[in-house]
Amino acid sequence: MTRYLYLTRHGEATPDESGLSDTGRRQAALLGKRLRGVPLTAIHHGPLPRAAETARLIGEHLPEVPLHVSEAAGDYVPYAPTRAELPPQYADRLLAFVGQFPGADQKLADEALDLFTGPVDETRHELVVTHNFLAAWLVRDSQYAPPWRWLGLNHGNAALTAIRYSPDRPPALLYFNDQGHLPHELRT
DSSP states (O other): OOEEEEEEEOOOBOTTOSSBOHHHHHHHHHHHHHGGGSOOOEEEEOSSHHHHHHHHHHHTTOTTSOEEEOGGGSSOOOOOOOGGGSOHHHHHHHHHHHTTSOOOOHHHHHHHHHHHSSOOSSOEEEEEEEOHHHHHHHHHHHTTOOGGGGTTOOOOBTOEEEEEEOTTSOOEEEEEEEOTTSOGGGOO
């Protein structure tokens, strides 16, 4: 059957990333209101405070939908490319960017693919509240792009992306980084 995967990046964080800013809380609440008409079966979220608080605030508008914390939905580099994989004109910049972070966690990235992608036994609508890197990794995978191509896919805070996984068809990117539920001053 078909899986509808909804991805969102957490709301805007406080400068110390200990939770959400006032703007981030507003973003999360507005996303929760937008999702009221979606028959969600689960909200998965990363363990860091900014993702957990975003999921909780979304969940306040969807009281029947269970929240599940998942390390696989966390904040990590899913894949670190080699220079040979990258277009030469971008290699220095992309390698410097990835080099700012701890090494890639391929095990968690593979676990995220196993947990959140592909067709399922029963039609399901799931939301993953995560971070920019994992959202980009999952979008990249849905388009059969090379592993390094998660780099450069950016998600706004509390923006919404949807991917449909149906049997016997390639994944369909239904929309990407949609911020239509946010007034202009809350868009990033």
